[in-house]
Each structure stands twice: as C-alpha cells, then as structure tokens.
Amino acid sequence: MAKLRAEDIARVKGMGFLLNRGTQVFSGRIVPEGTVFSAEDLKTVSEIAEKYGNGKIVFTTRLAAEIVGIPYDKIDEAIAYAGERGLKFGGTGAKIRPITACKGTTCVYGNFDTQGMAKELYHAFYIGWADVKLPHKFKIAVGGCPNSCMKPSLNDFGIEGHRVPLYEKDNCRGCKVCQVEKHCPMHAAKLQEGKMHINKELCKTCGVCTGKCPFGAVAKKSPVRFQIYVGGTWGKHTRMGTPLSRLVTHEEVFPILEKTLLWFKENAYQKERLGMAIDRLGAESLEKALFSEDLPNRKEDILAAPVKTRP
Helix, strand or coil, rough: CCCHHHHHHHHHHHCCEEEECCCEEEEEEEECCHHHCCHHHHHHHHHHHHHHHCEEECCCCCCCCCEEEEHHHHHHHHHHHHCCCEEEEECCCCCCCCEECCCCCCCCCCCCHHHHHHHHHHHHHHHCCCCCCCCCCCCCEEEECCCCCCCHHHCCCEEEEECCCCCCCCCCCCCCCHHHHHHHHCCCCCEEECCEECCCCCCCCCCCCCCCCCCCCCCCCEEEEEEEEEECCCCCCEEEEEEEECCEHHHHHHHHHHHHHHHHHCCCCCCCCHHHHHHHHHHHHHHHHHCCCCCHHHHHHHHCCCCCCCC
C-alpha cells in the first residue's frame, strides 16, 4: 500500500478517523445518540470491527465506540455500512464534540433524565451545528446532580441538575429523628427549637432530601434547576468552568447554550478555547450576553463570518 498523504490523513480525521500511531490504519469513532447504544447498535459496532477493523473496540472518554485498525481504503465502506444501520462516525475537529452524559436517567441521585437531554442536544447541536466551523473544539457535558460524575465544570458548556428543596415549614412536626436532617449529606438541615431549618449557604441543592419527610415538609416535587458552567477545560491547560450567577430552568438551557456558541464564534480567535476567551474578555461580558437577546438577533451574520485570527 502506498504511503498515506498528509491531506488524506487530515480529510478522514474530520470524519472521525484517527491514524493509529506507527501504522497506516485508523480508529473510527461511532457517536451514540444521547450517549446510549442499543443492543442492536452494539451488534453493528461489532460487525464493523470484524469486517473492516482488527476486531478490537475501545470506548473514548466522550462515550464513543472507537473501532480500531480500519485501513484507509475501507473507511468509506465502513461509513456506509454504519449509516445503513443508523449509526454515524464523527467526533473530531474544531466543532461541537460528542455530547456526554452521566447515568442520571437511572441513578438514584439523578435529578432528571440526563440521557434524554443528551439526545436532544445531540440532534439540536451535535448534528444541527455539524457544519459550523468554530474557533476550537467545544465540549458539552450533562450531569444529573452535584456529585459531578461527568465533570460538567471541566467542559466548555456543563449542565448540572439540581433540585431546590421546597420547604413547607407548616408541615414540619419537629420529629425527634428528622429524616431530612438524617439524610442531608451536607448537614444543611438541622432541627432548631422544634422546627427543621435549612442553611442555604451549606445546601448544595443535591435533591437527596426531597421526599424524605413522611409529612411532606420537603416536597417530593421540589423544582429541578440547572447550574451552567462555561469555559471549563482539562488537560495541559486546566480551567474550572465559570458558573453562571444563578440556576436556570430547563427552558433556558438550550437558548443559553446557543448564545454561548454564538459568543464563542464571534469573539474567540482561531485555536482559542472558550475559557481562554472568557479570561481575555471577562466573564461579566459573557454572562451579560447570555441573558440578553442580542446574539440570537445577529445569528445569521455571526455564523456567516469567518473565524477570527489573532492580530
């Protein structure tokens, strides 16, 4: 086989195929819809590994299935085979990377359907913005609670589900063993003078206490809100994501994400991560933009403009 050209390697990298070190074969990443593979999907992944790769499959940190050892001249066939069965290769380049989510959908600590939201994000942004060239990679993570297993704060845009205790003080009977106090992991709930009190400075709105009181002092249906982190990175340059100043509703999440992407596209330089742009221009500037309608009103012009280069 002729030696691969640099332009050939670059072309397929943009399609989700990365050259295996020291070889002329590639690993191709199949990105799951909403971070979930069905049993049928995994059968297809196994078939592709046997037909086009070396039979090995590894899973990436962004929950994609990476099929190892695919020859360059078999890549198009592998893409077609996957596509006929509802699967897509992808996940590299200066664009939105595969959406990740924790198992909050089924986890006892999960405050909402994380995989359901990840599926919506997959279609609206990973697929919907697939042709938008951004200044750099952009990673989105969905976490179900403040345990932060998916590390939302270390992604460009992190979504973390919180459940705000809805305290009905009149329902509190001052039980000798308060179930809310007993279950609160932050020790924010305390019995004082025959009534339970919640210290808001200690409360992490994790949701563990909801429904624990048999008399409904903390309602089972306490509202779910979301902490949004922007500009997080992990690796050679580590940056904790900047938390927005308030929790937001489910209806606000997607518009805020779109505004973040538009702000990133308009303000960041080529090869500059979102966090670096925030540090250069100020978090206040970004937050002001995220809670106004200026960016959506200029969406077409922002997307049509080329990525900025450093002066």
